[in-house]
Amino acid sequence: MIKVGIVGGTGYTGVELLRILALHPEVQLTAITSRKEDGVKVADMYPSLRGKVDLAFSAPDKANLTECDVVFFATPHGVAMAQAQELLAAGVKVIDLAADFRLKDVAQFEKWYGIPHTCHDVLAEAVYGLPELNRAAIRNARVIGNPGCYPTTMQIGYAPLLRAGLIEADSLIADCKSGVSGAGRKAEIGILFSEASDTMKAYGVSAHRHTPETVEQLQKLTSEPVSLQFTPHLIPMIRGMHSTLYARLKTDISNEALQQLFEDAYKDEEFIDVMPFGSHPETRSVRASNMLRLALHRPGNGKNVIVLVVQDNLVKGASGQAVQCMNLMFGLPEQTGLQHVPVLP
Amino acid sequence: MIKVGIVGGTGYTGVELLRILALHPEVQLTAITSRKEDGVKVADMYPSLRGKVDLAFSAPDKANLTECDVVFFATPHGVAMAQAQELLAAGVKVIDLAADFRLKDVAQFEKWYGIPHTCHDVLAEAVYGLPELNRAAIRNARVIGNPGCYPTTMQIGYAPLLRAGLIEADSLIADCKSGVSGAGRKAEIGILFSEASDTMKAYGVSAHRHTPETVEQLQKLTSEPVSLQFTPHLIPMIRGMHSTLYARLKTDISNEALQQLFEDAYKDEEFIDVMPFGSHPETRSVRASNMLRLALHRPGNGKNVIVLVVQDNLVKGASGQAVQCMNLMFGLPEQTGLQHVPVLP
Amino acid sequence: MIKVGIVGGTGYTGVELLRILALHPEVQLTAITSRKEDGVKVADMYPSLRGKVDLAFSAPDKANLTECDVVFFATPHGVAMAQAQELLAAGVKVIDLAADFRLKDVAQFEKWYGIPHTCHDVLAEAVYGLPELNRAAIRNARVIGNPGCYPTTMQIGYAPLLRAGLIEADSLIADCKSGVSGAGRKAEIGILFSEASDTMKAYGVSAHRHTPETVEQLQKLTSEPVSLQFTPHLIPMIRGMHSTLYARLKTDISNEALQQLFEDAYKDEEFIDVMPFGSHPETRSVRASNMLRLALHRPGNGKNVIVLVVQDNLVKGASGQAVQCMNLMFGLPEQTGLQHVPVLP
Amino acid sequence: MIKVGIVGGTGYTGVELLRILALHPEVQLTAITSRKEDGVKVADMYPSLRGKVDLAFSAPDKANLTECDVVFFATPHGVAMAQAQELLAAGVKVIDLAADFRLKDVAQFEKWYGIPHTCHDVLAEAVYGLPELNRAAIRNARVIGNPGCYPTTMQIGYAPLLRAGLIEADSLIADCKSGVSGAGRKAEIGILFSEASDTMKAYGVSAHRHTPETVEQLQKLTSEPVSLQFTPHLIPMIRGMHSTLYARLKTDISNEALQQLFEDAYKDEEFIDVMPFGSHPETRSVRASNMLRLALHRPGNGKNVIVLVVQDNLVKGASGQAVQCMNLMFGLPEQTGLQHVPVLP
Structure with missing residues (x-):
């Protein structure tokens, strides 16, 4: 034990x-x-x-x-x-x-x-604790910096595209939405029920700490300079994170090939679910579980590719991911203790 | 299997x-x-x-x-x-x-x-499938009528008092509150998000189907005629049920003895949690689990005893209870597959 | 001005x-x-x-x-x-x-x-600022104690019954539910969005400040000793209060006569709406307005009469009522500045 | 009348x-x-x-x-x-x-x-009923096509930038979020309380009707071809719409000049509130009112300008705007009957 x-x-x-x-x-x-x-x-x-x-x-x-x-x-x-x-x-x-x-x-x-x-x-x-992109290092780590919640979604969503050199790395736009539990359990007016329910807002639009973390990691995946516009929003739900990731394709590629790229990238991943092309994942489909689900869109078969990513910010975005790292560090099967079925409704 | x-x-x-x-x-x-x-x-x-x-x-x-x-x-x-x-x-x-x-x-x-x-x-x-009050019969049953969600809370809350003959059986008042999932997954205007959120109401106050079911069962516990005023309310939460049960004591009894009565009644129950006297259980403390928690109150040490009962209406109030019955019917440990930790926050 | x-x-x-x-x-x-x-x-x-x-x-x-x-x-x-x-x-x-x-x-x-x-x-x-029960004194007052939110609903709901001597004054049970704004704009953990949404609980069941205030006022309406069990609950909605008031009839009376009693009592009141017998008022039907709506029930034509009362806790339960008092104190028409149509949905 | x-x-x-x-x-x-x-x-x-x-x-x-x-x-x-x-x-x-x-x-x-x-x-x-961009025509119209809710926010947010020729018109990205009332009062499973609360999702990402409407109108403001990626999301709130509008600047311009551009554009508008540069408007700040509030951001003083726009989808996004048009058509002061103070909290 x-x-x-x-x-x-x-x-x-x-x-x-x-x-x-x-x-x-x-x-x-x-x-x-x-x-x-x-x-x-x-x-x-x-x-x-x-x-x-x-x-x-x-x-x-x-x-x-x-x-x-x-x-x-x-x-x-x-x-x-x-x-x-x-x-x-x-x-x-x-x-x-x-x-x-x-x-x-x-x-x-x-x-x-x-x-x-x-x-x-x-x-x-210290090793950056995102198993899907950094598994080998985590296995041998003594100390882990567990990723931020937003950065997890952005890295999982952009990684296959950046590694394949398919998108313009200098014009990424990540419009992200988080449930209120992401703000923590702190006695602050702004996250009171009567302040944060039945309403929403953006915050930290001009500058947010998760931008440098994400860029530092994404930069490892491409030789082109990465530039990222990250825009977080506070949504009246307890748990859940939805990232809408925009990128511009540099080269033409079929939608089938795009989809295949993601399915290949994550085919052995227990906690990444690449949904059918054109799906609209809901945050509740991963509620209280360590799953991250994503789906690709390409409106009008044009230059924009959109990746929709959902996770539970407290599980895959925090504590579940930390346990996933622990499992790796101690040689356990990665999914040990993490096989919850999401709670829906 | x-x-x-x-x-x-x-x-x-x-x-x-x-x-x-x-x-x-x-x-x-x-x-x-x-x-x-x-x-x-x-x-x-x-x-x-x-x-x-x-x-x-x-x-x-x-x-x-x-x-x-x-x-x-x-x-x-x-x-x-x-x-x-x-x-x-x-x-x-x-x-x-x-x-x-x-x-x-x-x-x-x-x-x-x-x-x-x-x-x-x-x-x-058919056997009424409330294990805590009917376990032996369930073990040998071929067919189970699984209790309604509201009746489960009312029976668990009133049973020790009725069996002990402590309360006036003809003047029970159960003021009950349910999350919206209790209304089912039906395309009806009244349970739309825009109709049922940020608001609440009572319904079926003059008459509700769960009254005769509850009375039929409660009557088994006492020779005095049971009369129950059951008042359901619809609350803007997905899951969760909170029953506030009022009864009038017939005889004087100390609060310690009241508490002891409940602790004894449920001391071997895996899924009933008798909280400390005077607690205020929250529905989220049982969210997505088969637990039912209750707590006793006796304002001003007077004639009214109040039992606060919470459960997840979809688990202990429905599907979890059904699985609990199945476990009994097939000779499995009662808690098999039902040991979820409630999801909080 | x-x-x-x-x-x-x-x-x-x-x-x-x-x-x-x-x-x-x-x-x-x-x-x-x-x-x-x-x-x-x-x-x-x-x-x-x-x-x-x-x-x-x-x-x-x-x-x-x-x-x-x-x-x-x-x-x-x-x-x-x-x-x-x-x-x-x-x-x-x-x-x-x-x-x-x-x-x-x-x-x-x-x-x-x-x-x-x-x-x-x-x-x-000081004059107690509940215009419907105390209008004359308010008109001449220099200083007003504005009623609590819960007490307003309980007094309006019980007053006609008590004044008519129809109910047992010593066994009132008021099961009341409030939106979270009633707890004020204070930096406290318990009313954070992530603590108070998608859940509910009772609080202050054993003792609450609004009991003595309500009893003091109700006692003015009857010579029999008033005893009140008041049980407040916290509901995941911003505004809104729903009081479910139970009383036992002392004498037989027809439902029509009960309804007439309330309609007569409030027939000239701009802000009290006696709904048809057997209605289920929703809190949103008064959202952001100074209206209080109520409806009567008498399950099984029995001894229990139930009054369902809804108001916006911040308006009729607080600031709107205060402005109503001000209008009276300054000789203005009582509804001046208070004619908002409730916001629905 | x-x-x-x-x-x-x-x-x-x-x-x-x-x-x-x-x-x-x-x-x-x-x-x-x-x-x-x-x-x-x-x-x-x-x-x-x-x-x-x-x-x-x-x-x-x-x-x-x-x-x-x-x-x-x-x-x-x-x-x-x-x-x-x-x-x-x-x-x-x-x-x-x-x-x-x-x-x-x-x-x-x-x-x-x-x-x-x-x-x-x-x-x-027929005249397109967006008074801030089309007032003269509305005054003389016999028939009005009232704008969609999303298009209102996108046009008000992009108009000053497009008219001034400051942004690349062919790479607009509008990430928009709507409360559930925008889906209407229809008996549909997807917008039930238990389906749409405590969760969020995108929808219609690949194609949505409001794109051609918005593009048709935006194209009137610039000679460059407009291309718009519009991505709607469903948010668990009753009312409210938040549009996060991204555009790339073609020419360098100071933040002060950007802000001035918007303040000048809307200085006589009763229902458009240009908030201080860098603000984060909340949807509740316009709840139940005909106001639209917006704020500008320019992260890192870079090429991206972001306009945050909030409105009540049922008021400025629908019925309030329709009344605003009616006032113009009948020669009334534009704000007649529309001066509600937003309901907060």
């Missing part, structure tokens, strides 16, 4: 890790920390876990994280980098669901996250 | 059966019928099942239901009674999620459902 | 006052205070008011509230009582939307609100 | 016309037709109109529409073209909220709407 610790288990990615790991057949939940909730039973905060998780939160200094095999950080940016070195030294693997180990470019990190990066060595060895 | 057939798999209880049974370790999905969708793959109608369920719908006459071990009817009222006899004759067990085998009183059935009951023999042997 | 000041205009009752008063033909918005938002234009905080309200928030000490004709307090409990005396001395009328002037019984106030009442003189002269 | 008739008043644009016109000071509601609801009082179908609208529906043949001054068609495509000629002959003006008089190109109409156009003469004189 893999002994698992979770730092910062009170937020949505934390409780989602618990939901998944509680039934993971190879995992023993060993420690979960929260400074504020020290001593509180996890199931008292989240009654959905009554009878499923017996752990109590413990203050970070009391938790014996170094006795775990792997520790997930479901924390604000900056926490994992402060503790990673000690854990690694003790032989504990680290999976950070925040941004500390996502961006290799330290200057970019510091610009976008507004804090100094204090852990360059670990960053240097 | 139990070979399972589903009649009428296009509605919400049907797709919920599929969600549960797709991962049930002892079940082989064998046939699913739909006159209208004959030949259509289930996963084409419900993309959430892509990669999980390979079956296609077949017309009722083509489906070899008699080769199944058990057939679930997720159909409108009146369908199961027309087919049950033939299936039973072929050694197939029957679980009806509609009302055909719920009410023993034929006159009541015909009054409330407006159709003649054409299958008195089967009705006579 | 009536010069109007608003203290604490950043919450939902504040912005709702602004929505109504911006088009009120006899009102000049003169001052609006907020310590935190001093200098910020109201329309910058609430873009819905761009082009409609030009005012900026000013710090309380800078606002010339004494130059107003009337000041509304859309503040937390305790604020109005600290400022009322000074305003009254300056000839300014006061309408408090919080609880400072609702409960005549100071001990009850201090018990339920947990703060000392520091303004007994003003409390003594 | 203008005598107004409404054909097909049972859908959402019909009831929204009623909501607006019930308080319009210059209008007398004279007739409203519905074959199915003949004799039913409008307020019985829509209780929100109780006390506000006294009319009953009448069958089309019984309604004396020719005695009206203007008739609105809130009907499916094809109805207005069958009746327009007779009404015009009787001196009645016609405003069609469907598509019969939107597209001047008959072949395009017949291709996209799948019915023959039987009324070429009226089509020839």
Whole structure:
């Protein structure tokens, strides 16, 4: 059994890790920390876990994280980098669901996250945790920077096109929509029910942290300079992410060949579903599961190719993907503990 | 492996059966019928099942239901009674999620459902499928009338009080609230998104079919005549049911003794969670799971006892309960295939 | 023109006052205070008011509230009582939307609100602002305690029955449901979109502040001792309140006579709509309007009479009712500025 | 008083016309037709109109529409073209909220709407009812083709840029999101609450009727060939539309000049609100009002300009705009009866 610790288990990615790991057949939940909730039973905060998780939160200094095999950080940016070195030294693997180990470019990190990066060595060895594009490295990693939710959809959607050199890399437009849980479990006016339901808006249109992360990764797939317009929107649903990805074809190609390109790219992937050409995936078709579904469109057989991508932002966009990485790191079948059927309706 | 057939798999209880049974370790999905969708793959109608369920719908006459071990009817009222006899004759067990085998009183059935009951023999042997109150009979049943969603909450909530003779049986008030999926997957104006969201209402206040079903069952628990005021409401949420049950105490009793009464009554139940006295259970704490949670209140230590009950109307209120019955009927551990952690948030 | 000041205009009752008063033909918005938002234009905080309200928030000490004709307090409990005396001395009328002037019984106030009442003189002269039951006194009032949202529905629904002596006053059960805006515009986890949507729960079941307020008022209508079980629930909708009121008839009466009783009671009321017997009012039928609609039920012609009451908690349940009081206090037609057609869908 | 008739008043644009016109000071509601609801009082179908609208529906043949001054068609495509000629002959003006008089190109109409156009003469004189771009013609029109909801946002957002020749007209991308009421009040599975809430999807990505309408209008503003990728999405909110419009600048221009261009273009418009550069308008900021708000973005001061546009799809996107046209056609101040403050929260 893999002994698992979770730092910062009170937020949505934390409780989602618990939901998944509680039934993971190879995992023993060993420690979960929260400074504020020290001593509180996890199931008292989240009654959905009554009878499923017996752990109590413990203050970070009391938790014996170094006795775990792997520790997930479901924390604000900056926490994992402060503790990673000690854990690694003790032989504990680290999976950070925040941004500390996502961006290799330290200057970019510091610009976008507004804090100094204090852990360059670990960053240097950290592996970007997107299994479908980076599986081999993840298998051998000691520390994982788990991708952002939006970047996952953009990379999975653009990767086959960029690798094949089919699209103009410098004019990508990603119009993305997220459920409100993506904003986290924070006491903020803007995400109150009465503020965020029956309405929608764009946010961060002029600049958003997920742009540099995505560009850094997409750039690995092509020698042409990548330029990306990423536009996030907040949608009145709890979970779910829908990315509408636009690209311009450089060369003519049949729709059948386009479809084949994606089917080939993801034919062995357990968690990527290439739907029939012209489909319209719904976010609920992946609700509470680690699936990502996508479909291709080519209006008027013209120069625009559109990739529609849906995922559950808390699963494939966060905690499910982190568990997928853990499975790889510990030599388990990748889908272990992740075979939920999406909840519909 | 139990070979399972589903009649009428296009509605919400049907797709919920599929969600549960797709991962049930002892079940082989064998046939699913739909006159209208004959030949259509289930996963084409419900993309959430892509990669999980390979079956296609077949017309009722083509489906070899008699080769199944058990057939679930997720159909409108009146369908199961027309087919049950033939299936039973072929050694197939029957679980009806509609009302055909719920009410023993034929006159009541015909009054409330407006159709003649054409299958008195089967009705006579049918067992009411509420395991927590009727487990022994279910184990030996060939045919099950699966309880209505509202009646499940009312019976679980009132049973300990009635059996103990603590409350006035003739003045029960059950103020119940249901998510919209309880109304089914029917093309009706009243349950359109634009009609049913950001609003609520009561319905069927003067008379509702679930009253006679509930009274018939509650009456088994007490010799005093039961009278129940049941008031259903439609709430803008997909799944979830919240019943607020009022009763007047006949005798004085401490709150501790009240709580103990419920804890004792359900101490061996896998799917009933008696929460601490004075709790306020949320419907999301059971979302997409077979759990039912309840909590007791006694304002001002007065004569009113209030039981708050929540369940997922599609799981414990329908398809999960049906699978729970199936497990009992086939000698499996009752929780087999039903151990989902509720989805929160 | 009536010069109007608003203290604490950043919450939902504040912005709702602004929505109504911006088009009120006899009102000049003169001052609006907020310590935190001093200098910020109201329309910058609430873009819905761009082009409609030009005012900026000013710090309380800078606002010339004494130059107003009337000041509304859309503040937390305790604020109005600290400022009322000074305003009254300056000839300014006061309408408090919080609880400072609702409960005549100071001990009850201090018990339920947990703060000392520091303004007994003003409390003594304050008038309870429910026009349909208290119109004459409101006309002559200098200071109004505007009713709570729940109490408004309970009083309007029970009043005709109690006054006629038709029901057992000591066994009232009010099962009430509120939209989330009733919880205010506060940065609290429990009312986040991801916590409060697609779910529901009861709260404050064992004890709630609106019980003593309602009982104090209902007691004025009958010589029998009133006992009320009030059970509030939180519903995933922005606005709207639905109260399901149960009472037991003491004497036999025809349904026609019951209906007539209510129609007579409210026949001259602009904002009370007695719907046909047996109707099921929806909350959206009054959305964004000052209407309250109700309908009577009598299941099985039995002893229980049920009154279904709906209102918009922010309008008839708060700001609209406050403006209705203002109209009375200034001799205007009661419906001035309050004739909105409900927004449906 | 203008005598107004409404054909097909049972859908959402019909009831929204009623909501607006019930308080319009210059209008007398004279007739409203519905074959199915003949004799039913409008307020019985829509209780929100109780006390506000006294009319009953009448069958089309019984309604004396020719005695009206203007008739609105809130009907499916094809109805207005069958009746327009007779009404015009009787001196009645016609405003069609469907598509019969939107597209001047008959072949395009017949291709996209799948019915023959039987009324070429009226089509020839019909005026496209977007006041901000076509005011003079509307003033003198006898028959109006009221714009589609999506096209309104796209035209208002792109018009200043196209007229100034600042953007590449052949590479417009409009990623648009609509509330569910845009799909109408039809008994269809796909727009049930349980299908359309807590989820989202794109639809009609490969081809949608609003593309040719929008292109036909945009082409009037530039001599360069317009090419538009329009991608609609269905969002779980009742009302509201958010269009995210992308364009590539042909020439360098400062952000200040861009902003000035829009402020100048719409400075006299009562219903267009150009928000500060870099704002993120929310759909709720225009809920239930005829306002359209927009804001400009220019990420990284690069080649992409983004216009965010919000409107209420049922008001500025349909019925409000139709009333705005009526006001112009009858010489009234354009904002008459349309000065609602948006409902927030």
